[in-house]
Amino acid sequence: xxxxxxxxxxxxxxxxxxxxxxxxxxxxxxxxxxxxxxxxxxxxxxxxxxxxxxxxxxxxxxxxxxxxxxxxxxxxxxxxxxxxxxxxxxxxxxxxxxxxxxxxxxxxxxxxxxxxxxxxxxxxxxxxxxxxxxxxxxxxxxxxxxxxxxxxxxxxxxxxxxxxxxxxxxxxxxxxxxxxxxxxxxxxxxxxxxxxxxxxxxxxxxxxxxxxxxxxxxxxxxxxxxxxxxxxxxxxxxxxxxxxxxxxxxxxxxxxxxxxxxxxxxxxxxxxxxxxxxxxxxxxxxxxxxxxxxxxxxxxxxxxxxxxxxxxxxxxxxxxxxxxxxxxxxxx
Amino acid sequence: xxxxxxxxxxxxxxxxxxxxxxxxxxxxxxxxxxxxxxxxxxxxxxxxxxxxxxxxxxxxxxxxxxxxxxxxxxxxxxxxxxxxxxxxxxxxxxxxxxxxxxxxxxxxxxxxxxxxxxxxxxxxxxxxxxxxxxxxxxxxxxxxxxxxxxxxxxxxxxxxxxxxxxxxxxxxxxxxxxxxxxxxxxxxxxxxxxxxxxxxxxxxxxxxxxxxxxxxxxxxxxxxxxxxxxxxxxxxxxxxxxxxxxxxxxxxxxxxxxxxxxxxxxxxxxxxxxxxxxxxxxxxxxxxxxxxxxxxxxxxxxxxxxxxxxxxxxxxxxxxxxxxxxxxxxxxxxxxxxxxxxxxxxxxxxxxxxxxxxxxxxxxxxxxxxxxxxxxxxxxxxxxxxxxxxxxxxxxxxxxxxxxxxxxxxxxxxxxxxxxxxxxxxxxxxxxxxxxxxxxxxxxxxxxxxxxxxxxxxxxxxxxxxxxxxxxxxxxxxxxxxxxxxxxxxxxxxxxxxxxxxxxxxxxxxxxxxxxxxxxxxxxxxxxxxxxxxxxxxxxxxxxxxxxxxxxxxxxxxxxxxxxxxxxxxxxxxxx
Numbered sequence: 040x041x042x043x044x045x046x047x048x049x050x051x052x053x054x055x056x057x058x059x060x061x062x063x064x065x066x067x068x069x070x071x072x073x074x075x076x077x078x079x080x081x082x083x084x085x086x087x088x089x090x091x092x093x094x095x096x097x098x099x100x101x102x103x104x105x106x107x108x109x110x111x112x113x114x115x116x117x118x119x120x121x122x123x124x125x126x127x128x129x130x131x132x133x134x135x136x137x138x139x140x141x142x143x144x145x146x147x148x149x150x151x152x153x154x155x156x157x158x159x160x161x162x163x164x165x166x167x168x169x170x171x172x173x174x175x176x177x178x179x180x181x182x183x184x185x186x187x188x189x190x191x192x193x194x195x196x197x198x199x200x201x202x203x204x205x206x207x208x209x210x211x212x213x214x215x216x217x218x219x220x221x222x223x224x225x226x227x228x229x230x231x232x233x234x235x236x237x238x239x240x241x242x243x244x245x246x247x248x249x250x251x252x253x254x255x256x257x258x259x260x261x262x263x264x265x266x267x268x269x270x271x272x273x274x275x276x277x278x279x280x281x282x283x284x285x286x287x288x289x290x291x292x293x294x295x296x297x298x299x300x301x302x303x304x305x306x307x308x309x310x311x312x313x314x315x316x317x318x319x320x321x322x323x324x325x326x327x328x329x330x331x332x333x334x335x336x337x338x339x340x341x342x343x344x345x346x347x348x349x350x351x352x353x354x355x356x357x358x359x360x361x362x363x364x365x366x367x368x369x370x371x
Numbered sequence: 372x373x374x375x376x377x378x379x380x381x382x383x384x385x386x387x388x389x390x391x392x393x394x395x396x397x398x399x400x401x402x403x404x405x406x407x408x409x410x411x412x413x414x415x416x417x418x419x420x421x422x423x424x425x426x427x428x429x430x431x432x433x434x435x436x437x438x439x440x441x442x443x444x445x446x447x448x449x450x451x452x453x454x455x456x457x458x459x460x461x462x463x464x465x466x467x468x469x470x471x472x473x474x475x476x477x478x479x480x481x482x483x484x485x486x487x488x489x490x491x492x493x494x495x496x497x498x499x500x501x502x503x504x505x506x507x508x509x510x511x512x513x514x515x516x517x518x519x520x521x522x523x524x525x526x527x528x529x530x531x532x533x534x535x536x537x538x539x540x541x542x543x544x545x546x547x548x549x550x551x552x553x554x555x556x557x558x559x560x561x562x563x564x565x566x567x568x569x570x571x572x573x574x575x576x577x578x579x580x581x582x583x584x585x586x587x588x589x590x591x592x593x594x595x596x597x598x599x600x601x602x603x604x605x606x607x608x609x610x611x612x613x614x615x616x617x618x619x620x621x622x623x624x625x626x627x628x629x630x631x632x633x634x635x636x637x638x639x640x641x642x643x644x645x646x647x648x649x650x651x652x653x654x655x656x657x658x659x660x661x662x663x664x665x666x667x668x669x670x671x672x673x674x675x676x677x678x679x680x681x682x683x684x685x686x687x688x689x690x691x692x693x694x695x696x697x698x699x700x701x702x703x704x705x706x707x708x709x710x711x712x713x714x715x716x717x718x719x720x721x722x723x724x725x726x727x728x729x730x731x732x733x734x735x736x737x738x739x740x741x742x743x744x745x746x747x748x749x750x751x752x753x754x755x756x757x758x759x760x761x762x763x764x765x766x767x768x769x770x771x772x773x774x775x776x777x778x779x780x781x782x783x784x785x786x787x788x789x790x791x792x793x794x795x796x797x798x799x800x801x802x803x804x805x806x807x808x809x810x811x812x813x814x815x816x817x818x819x820x821x822x823x824x825x826x827x828x829x830x831x832x833x834x835x836x837x838x839x840x841x842x843x844x845x846x847x848x849x850x851x852x853x854x855x856x857x858x859x860x861x862x863x864x865x866x867x868x869x870x871x872x873x874x875x876x877x878x879x880x881x882x883x884x885x886x887x888x889x890x891x892x893x894x895x896x897x898x899x900x901x902x903x904x905x906x907x908x909x910x911x912x913x914x915x916x917x918x919x920x921x922x923x924x925x926x927x928x929x930x931x932x933x934x935x936x937x938x939x940x941x942x943x944x945x946x947x
Contacts, residue, residue: 154857165759165853166819174855183858190763190856197757197766198819362932 042318043352046334050090053291053320056083057090065096069104073113082240083288085169085204088113092120105156115160116169122153123176130180150180168202171195175208179217188212201235203243203289210244214251224248232274238283242274243293246300250325253303262304271300275309279316292322295337299325302340310344335363373687373697378455378546382691383533385540388681392537393445395685396458396546399532399622399692400525401438403500403557407792407804408838411477411507412521413440418473419518420461420526429454437503438557438622439689440526448541455533459547462526467515474510481507489572490580490629492808493727493743497791499557500621501808508794512839527551534688536681556622556693562725568743569736572729574639577646579630581726587706588714589626592722593618594666595715596653600632604645610638611645620686622693628722639731647728647736654723656716663712671707675700747784747809750775756818759851767813769824771831774803776811783809793832796840798848799825817851880943883936890933897926 051057056075063071076087091097101121104114126149130142138146154177160170171194178187188209195205206227213219213227228248235241249271252261261267278284279297298313326333326340338356345353373386400413417433417440429446431454444454488504495501509517528548535541560582572578583589597616604614614632621627634642652658677683678700687697698706727743728736735742753770755777768775773786785805794802799822801813815822829837896902904916904925916922 158855158857161855162853165762165851166757181858187856187858193763194757194855195762197755197762358928359931362928362935 044355045319046321046337047319048321048323048334050093050291050322053286054288056288057087060087060091061094061096064091064094064100067100069100069114072100072117073104073111076113079288081168081199082201082203085116085172085202086289088116088169089120089172089204092117093124097121109159110163112160112164112167112170115156115164116167116173119153119156119160119170119173119177122149122156123173123180126150126153126180147181150177153177154181165194166198168195168199168205171198172202172205172208175205175212179208179212182218185212185219185223201231201239201241203235203240206231206241206244207247210247210251215255216251221252224251233277236283237277238281238285240278240284240287240289240293242278243296245270245274246296247325249300250296250303250328253300254328262300268304268306271297271304271306272309275301279313291317291320292324295320295322296325298344299328299336299340302344307344307346310340314341314344331363335360373684373699374540375697376540378533378544379548380528381531381533381546381548383535383544384684384687384691384697386534386536386678386681386684386687387538388536388679390537390680391445392448392451392535392541393443393681394451394455394533394535395444395688396442396455397532397534397685397688397692398440398526399438399530399554399556399689400440401436401622402503403437403622404525404554405502405509406835407497407502407505407508408836409509409513409517409521410502410505410792410838411509412513412517413525414477414507415470415473415510415513416440416462416465416518416522416526417442418477419465419467419469420458422466422469422473423457423461437500437619439692441685451535451541452543452545455544455546459545462522463547463549465515465518465522467518470513470515470518474513477507477510489570490578490727490729493570493729494563494580494582495560496806496808497804498806499560499623500627505804508792508838508840511841512837523549523551525551525554529553530692532688532691534684536684553692556624559623560621560625563727563743565741565743567723567726567728567740569728569730569740570743570745571733572731574636574732575634576729577630577632577634577639577643577731578729579646579650579726580729581628581722582625583628583718583722583725585620585624585626586718587703588710588718589628589722590618591663591666591670591707591710592653592715592718593626593628594670595658595662596628596630596649596719598662598666599649599653599658600630600646603649604632604642608641608645610634610642614642614646622689634731636732640734643730643734643736647740650719650723650726651739653719654716656712656719658712658715660712663710663715667707667710671704674703674707745781747775747782750777750782750784751786754824756821756824759817759819759853761854762819767811767818767821769813769821769828774811774813774828783811785809785811787831787833790833790836792836792838794838794840795829797842798845800843800848801825801828814849817849880940883940883943886936887933887940890929890936893929894926894933 047053051061056079060072060075063075072091076084076091079087092101097117101114101117104111105118108114126146129149130138130146153173157170157174157177160167161174164170171191174191175188175195178191192205192209195202210224210228211217213224215221225248228244232242232244249262249267253259275297279294284290294313294317298310298317301310301313321333321337323333326336329336338360342349342353342356342360349356373384375382375384377383402410402413405412414435417435421431421433421442429444429450431442431444434441434443442458444451446454491501491504497505526549528546528550529552531546531548533546593616600614600616604611611632611634616628616630618626618628630646632642632646674683683700690697728740730736751768751770751772751774753768753772753774755766755768758765764779766777768777772788773784773790776783785803789806791804791806794804799815803811803813813821813825813828815825897904904922905914907914907916909915916925
């Protein structure tokens, strides 16, 4: 019951490994960070290292570790993610036309620095999937073009063919907002989403594709068509609703994507099921696509999913949404 | 004129000549008989056998050819006698102590001589006469036992022949060789699936190669071909400095004909057209009678001259080992003179049909030639190990059946059941050579995870195919060189301070402050009694906040808002 009253946006809260990692960061213990990252599966490892890089208390820890041991690929990846994150903070989340030239200049310099770190890291550890994932982000931010993105993705896929963090970044790049087109994005999302084993998180790619389309035309009927709903259900059956679905690092954004997409598609029962799975855990993505910030968007969608059966928790949601401002600066 | 005789059961022939006394002991064994994994074993035995003879002062030499091995000497009758006795004694008891030194000598010899000639492998694969093109892989791994076994089979009395030429036959010759049988010639040549075929080779040279049955006409054809090539490419057009055809009779009953024509980079397509043009003309019978007559006469003259010098004896001795009776000069001359235009055209047609053409750079011949496929169609089933240099496109697949190298769209497969040799370095690298000549280099450092797969592969290597190589200098072990294209990056250094002054714009802070102040103001106003909630009248005239629960709820909302603004402000401070 209490879980339904709060919304937890912290990206590390849902995962014990991530909480341990944050602990180690705050203690300034790089060896501990490395050990925790090293014990994780490839996708989870990439997510953990990204979390590490984006953590506000990381400071110079990764940079110093990298200077001490240039072969340390965890440090290289964390440093690259940190630079990317800092660059993106300067740029902001807005579409390119709302970003000033000066912001872009700084943004590109940060990404260029990250790219250098990645080159050095990959030269020594070409098999590191976290480095390749970060390289996909720099390729997108520096607008290298889809050829570069595909080359990097194929390099990544050679070592882990179902690396969801990298696939998500490539999907972003394949969308028209980053210079791709819907046909390519759709083909990739479907192929990669279906290639993964049952219960894997990768089916989220198809959901994300629909959310991207919705973001492009919020009033459009892309999500409420019969085909879209069938796709969403099929994807859910293969991942979240599959008995083999595991709550490994990264599961929260997956279920959040399903929750938001089912909500937008008007599939209330399915959305309700997703919220039940989630409990208090919301993720920045995809709720940040709504105006007003992720938490209120999450609560609003949850109210609609539960409808009259929501009871007190829904009332609390309604109350909190009512007092939330329409815009909110997101700190992570 | 050659006179057959016998020395201790070894067939021999003596050719009287005006020159010095020379002798050659020939064995029917050569590079084409060796398993690829023991490549070099015959050469090594030849060197060991001649080591003792090196102490004597007179001229001697050894030659290991594709299908024969010869021990040669020149000197007085006594020197020839002692040379033959010495070689026989060495072959009976190979000086195994010399093994390390001779291996080093062979390695140095190879480094100086080994070229890279792709043609034999293209034609024969990694077996028979194709083995000639490979380095002596077996050297490092060969032990005294292996040599003994090989010598007992091939370097024996039944497999030997002797020739002697000079003013007169020395008496008292002895050949004390180990007992053994005559060995069959290397397996007969199997026609290639695609001929006349072409494949790309290095710049600057056109090579054409064919195999025809061994006969006098093939020799005449080769001479005619050589003459035509020289005339077309060198004298008329000045395109090539070297343009010639050469022929080698082989023990399998065929003659291999090879054309070489060099070309300047900007003239190579003209040279290619010249070579294919000449081949075409000859097979259509478009050559002058005068040319044919000249060539026949030249060949006859050279035969007669060679006979006078005793130079035909080595070939005749080799023929003895193949069971061919040595033809005397008159018969040979008659055969040459009997060659007609129709004979030459017939051989030219057969030669053209079996031909393989190596084209320089990116040139291609005209119609009538088929490209020899360079790509294997199949790949083995197994685990893929991505390259650490070009992970996107290159990988090796290692499975139970063998290995496949994928380089973009190019596949190379070596199956273990059709494998000629596996070279094995102590540092873990493996090199697979398929019977068809395809090669895969498995370098553990260059492919992710491959090192763990190699012990399993080692266990599946068929017996006798493994060639252990000498340790490599660690400097020569390749390292991956990642190919990661990027764009030109901004020149200015980024501000790579650990935590740069990145934060929200000041307007955000102001907004939160305003929220906080307003809420605090309202609460203060209510608490101090400046505003009485119960007195607030709605437009309809009612008092909505008259009751305590309503008042508490309203205050709760304002307090929540204030609390939220305060929390966000604190978060902003933290982020800074």
